[in-house]
Amino acid sequence: MAWMSWTLPTALFFLSIFLILVGMTAWQIASPSVERKGFLPLETTRGDRLFIGLLSSAYIHLAFVALTEVHIAVATVLSVIWMSFLMRWG
């Protein structure tokens, strides 16, 4: 495993992704999600919105890194807000 060069932040990152996936699966089994239409221009299930949220969050982070000097945590906070917004009304 040494060649993978783990660090604490990346380990925590993957752990949280993994936990989100487990949580979403459990949620899906407990109460299956149906497709619905929110402010996004297409019908989505919960999993779709999660994916859209994660992908757009990645882009938000990249934009912050490339274009601004502010701390990356600002981007993270914004992404979390955006994601909860998306999950609820997307």
Next chain:
Amino acid sequence: MTATAAPQAPVKSRAANKARSAHIRGRIGLVFYLVLLLLPIYWLVNMSFKTNTEILSGLSFFPQNFTLENYAKIFTDPTWYMGYVNSVIYVSMNMVISLLVALPAAYAFSRYKFVGDKHMFFWLLSNRMAPPAVFLLPFFQLYSSIGLFDTHIAVALAHCLFNVPLAVWILEGFMSGVPREIDETAYIDGYTFPRFFVRIFIPLIRSGIGVTAFFCFMFSWVELLLARTLTSVDAKPISAIMTRTVSASGMDWGLLAAAGVLTILPGLLVVYFVRNHVAKGFALGRV
């Protein structure tokens, strides 16, 4: 077209004539396209039968001093012909692995709904689309650390990255064309799943499997980047030998052309067997 138009000829002769001339124009266009398509390949074949002095002395459509020397060199020099052997070995390994894992998965996708099926399918597709260059660095480290660097199985496994998703896509398309009633009848008749799958289902989608095997073969055969990075001596594929030998010893055009011609032949042989289903395969079984 002429056959259907002929009986009504007196009434529709002008329309038929028009259709006929459009038809001829189409044929001429097609022949023109095919000539342009084959010209570069013809040039390669032509060159492979020439000596280097002849190649450099001027252009000609036919070899003046016909020679098989270039081919003889490839078939007698182990650093050359072992390249073909290595390529064939990892391509076949990859084909077998891809088909074995993809068959049950494609069945699951074509017949059942399960938690996360759509996302799983998308994830597979995204791996087919991802550039191999992205995975180059970790692959190199991964296979070095588990002692598989420069082995055939390393290349075969690496090519699974894009071939397994492709195989699942194509097979799923073909399997969706088989009516569900066949499965149900078999289960009522007391077939267990494995027995049904091997005895009844697989023979039904034979052509689909053939096409899938062809595509796995093809994409593994034509890939250069991963195959070159993951091998150094023992499993070095022909494509890597072509790029490296040439840069090391100056340009031996005749030899290079002969090596190129020999890489085209296996594909030609294989495509002949699946010619009627190739187009459907390219559409990932979705026509």
Next chain:
Amino acid sequence: MNKVENNKAWFLVLPVFAIVAFSAIIPLMTVVNYSVQDIFDPQTRYFVGTEWFKMVMTDSDLHGALLRQFIFSFTILAIEIPLGIAVALMMPTKGRGASLALILVAIPLLIPWNVVGTIWQIFGRGDIGLFGAAMNGLGIDYNYASNPMHAWLTVVLMDVWHWTPLVALLCYSGLRAIPEVYYQAARIDRASRWAVFRYIQLPKLTNVLIIGVLLRFMDSFMIYAEPFVLTGGGPGTSTTFLSQSLVTQAIGQFDLGPAAAFSLVYFLIILAVCWVFYTTIMNMQKDK
């Protein structure tokens, strides 16, 4: 087709999941790890946070490669899609001619990518290649190794030669799926050739065309072997596309950190485009 709900189907998918996870998830995690560190060897490494990302995102060489990549991808799509449709319309549908045309058209697809590069390397040269010599004969001092415009022309031409057959085969299979009745109805209505194409053939082709655009866009976005052999990315950096920049950085210079950050940005672009296409294809199938 109405599918049965059955979560046990996961067991059938498990082998695929395992093998693709091994070749995709583990490497991807590694790339993420590398991208936030400065690595000299496994013991000597420092956490640098987002520094590499900043470097990659503001690197003008990479902006150049990305721009070239997009121009290249859109150029070849604009040529290959119409040309592919035209070839498909001309291909015979019955008899021995159909099989022969099918195999001949498919040939370029079966050639290893580096050999495609080799073929055009030879074919395009002024001294030993037919194409280069023909261009010289027309009075153009054609040299793809020193003139960026000629290098571009050769790379685009090579890609069109190599991949138009894919679009043609896709469209061909789409056309074959149109029932003969449609054409008969059109003949009775005395529909023009254009009307037949516009209202009968094109609608049926939409599905395969989306797949064609998807495959061509994605594959042109990862093009490596052909220009690598043909021009080596030159002259200068005029034909250096994304994959080649990345390979140079990762294997040539062994800059693990920046190469990993670059890989992730590259991957994110692919993921977004891929998702758009996938959603489109799935929605179209749902509408049917």
